[in-house]
Amino acid sequence: MKPGYVKVNIPSGENYISIKHNLMEKNLHTVCQEARCPNIAECWDSGTATFMILGSNCSRGCRFCSVTHGGMLPVDPDEPAKIRDSVIAMNLKYAVITSVDRDDLPDQGSVHYSKVINEIRMSGVLVEALIPDFSGNEELLENILQSNPDVLAHNVETVRRLTPKIRDHRANYEQSLKVLKYFKERNNTLITKSSIMLGHGELDHEVEETMDDLRGVGVDILTIGQYLRPSKKQIEVTEYCSMERFKMFEKIGYEKGFSFVASGPLVRTSYKAAEAWASRRLIK
Numbered sequence: 001m002k003p004g005y006v007k008v009n010i011p012s013g014e015n016y017i018s019i020k021h022n023l024m025e026k027n028l029h030t031v032c033q034e035a036r037c038p039n040i041a042e043c044w045d046s047g048t049a050t051f052m053i054l055g056s057n058c059s060r061g062c063r064f065c066s067v068t069h070g071g072m073l074p075v076d077p078d079e080p081a082k083i084r085d086s087v088i089a090m091n092l093k094y095a096v097i098t099s100v101d102r103d104d105l106p107d108q109g110s111v112h113y114s115k116v117i118n119e120i121r122m123s124g125v126l127v128e129a130l131i132p133d134f135s136g137n138e139e140l141l142e143n144i145l146q147s148n149p150d151v152l153a154h155n156v157e158t159v160r161r162l163t164p165k166i167r168d169h170r171a172n173y174e175q176s177l178k179v180l181k182y183f184k185e186r187n188n189t190l191i192t193k194s195s196i197m198l199g200h201g202e203l204d205h206e207v208e209e210t211m212d213d214l215r216g217v218g219v220d221i222l223t224i225g226q227y228l229r230p231s232k233k234q235i236e237v238t239e240y241c242s243m244e245r246f247k248m249f250e251k252i253g254y255e256k257g258f259s260f261v262a263s264g265p266l267v268r269t270s271y272k273a274a275e276a277w278a279s280r281r282l283i284k
Contacts, residue, residue: 003240048092048095048270049090049092049095050098051096051097051098052067052098052100053083054075054100054109054112054113055072055074055075055100055102056100057072057073057100059104060103060168060171062157062167062168062171063166063167063234064197064235065230066231066233067100072102075102075109079112079116080115080118083116084119087120087125088125092125094125094126094127094128095120095125095127096127096128096129096130096269097113097116097149098131099132100132101168103170108132108135108140110144113131113143114146115147117144117147117148117149121147127149127151128149128151128152128193129149129151129152130153130154130155130193130269131144131179133154133171133175133179136178136179145190149190150191151192151193151221152180152183152190152191152192153195153221153269154176154192155194155195155269156177156194156196156214157176157197158197158200158202158210159173159202159203159206160173160206160209160210162202166197176194177213177216177217180192180214180218180219181217184219191220192217192219192220193220193221194214194219194221194222194223195222195225196210196222196223196224196225197224197225197227198224198227198246199227199238200237201239207224207249208256211249211253211256215258219258221259221261222253222263223261223263224261224262224263224264225264225265226246226265226266241265246263246264247263249261250262250263250264
């Protein structure tokens with residue numbers, strides 16, 4: 001039986017409607033909408049939004065994801081300026097930029113990604129880059145690093161054992177750790193972040209091992225949420241975790257040295273992103 005927290009209010013409010021219209025007018029995509037995030041209205045009202053760039057179709061096919069796979073679309077060269085203008089019009093304090101995977105492009109979209117970050121930074125808004133793995137290619141990762149995001153996020157998504165079952169075959173656990181390690185080694189003052197989903201049958205000790213692996217490559221911020229099946233096309237939920245389990249992992253996360261841990265059934269990667277950034281800056 002689904003727990004009560006699965007039921008969330010339909011997004012509403014003047015600010016939510018205004019932002020939605022702005023995005024539609026500019027033909028921009030947010031992962032808030034594409035991934036059907038339950039926190040969309042709360043984040044938009046707090047001045048945070050997550051833009052999804054490089055089109056709405058992904059070249060990979062992770063089994064948990066509701067983003068359309070295949071049928072790759074041309075990249076809009078005006079997208080960096082459009083997003084900058086939207087960030088300003090929406091009066092955002094903190095913009096999260098993520099993207100679909102674009103294995104079909106020679107640079108997998110890394111140069112375009114860096115242009116978007118640069119445009120937003122010039123507007124004075126904080127930027128978090130929630131990046132794909134770019135196949136672990138350091139030249140492509142360097143394109144992102146040179147744009148100097150305020151936070152660099154990349155998700156391991158699940159524990160090592162379940163990675164082949166959950167993620168596309170071109171993504172793997174070690175590669176994700178390598179990406180996070182690369183950024184921390186190249187700039188040890190850069191705030192890094194990752195996320196884990198629960199509900200796929202992972203064991204407690206495996207989640208703790210994943211935390212240890214993330215801390216081992218210097219990750220500062222951790223988010224842990226419940227996997228909620230977007231539609232019947234995605235992999236089924238194995239279990240709905242208790243609030244006690246989420247609280248337990250939050251406590252363990254802080255004990256392991258993360259500067260900020262958000263752990264709860266409706267937590268997603270960008271949940272309380274600005275607060276997480278602020279907490280890390282205060283520690284530093």
